[in-house]
């Protein structure tokens with residue numbers, strides 16, 4: 001299965017690496033070019049026990065790739081995981097969903113075939129999934 005992880009912080013990088021270890025082809029995409037360049041050089045930005053070994057093995061075997069071309073990574077994948085940050089807004093104490101909706105729009109603009117979209121980012125309130133679905137449905141047929 002071809003999987004795209006959008007946003008490779010703690011959650012996305014660990015999830016993507018584990019999916020590749022299970023035998024899937026995974027593209028980890030992020031707008032942070034520096035982070036992507038470092039990962040492509042074998043420099044791991046976070047510490048999790050055993051993670052470096054898994055990343056290096058799957059990268060070497062070609063199942064795990066890193067890209068800052070988010071659009072093309074989405075186009076070539078069957079399943080997209082939204083893993084971008086949702087920082088808490090100071091005034092309302094609720095998660096800021098702008099990054100999530102931003103990614104939903106990028107997915108909409110690159111929907112070239114049937115895809116499963118999974119929201120792994122923390123969202124609030126319930127019905128946020130409907131808003132994401134509405135964005136995806138805005139694609140012109």
Ligand SMILES: NC(=O)c1ccc[n+]([C@@H]2O[C@H](COP(=O)([O-])OP(=O)(O)OC[C@H]3O[C@@H](n4cnc5c(N)ncnc54)[C@H](O)[C@@H]3O)[C@@H](O)[C@H]2O)c1
Nearest residue numbers: 007008009010011012030031032083084085086120121122
């Ligand atoms: N579902 C779960 O199991 C679970 C568990 C813990 C945390 N979370 C949630 O997962 C989310 C991510 O957490 P984290 O700690 O990994 O965040 P993080 O801040 O460490 O990483 C987010 C990444 O998203 C990237 N990003 C932002 N906008 C982007 C865009 N438009 N396209 C591509 N990349 C983009 C950033 O550059 C960054 O690398 C948060 O919402 C967090 O609350 C979920």
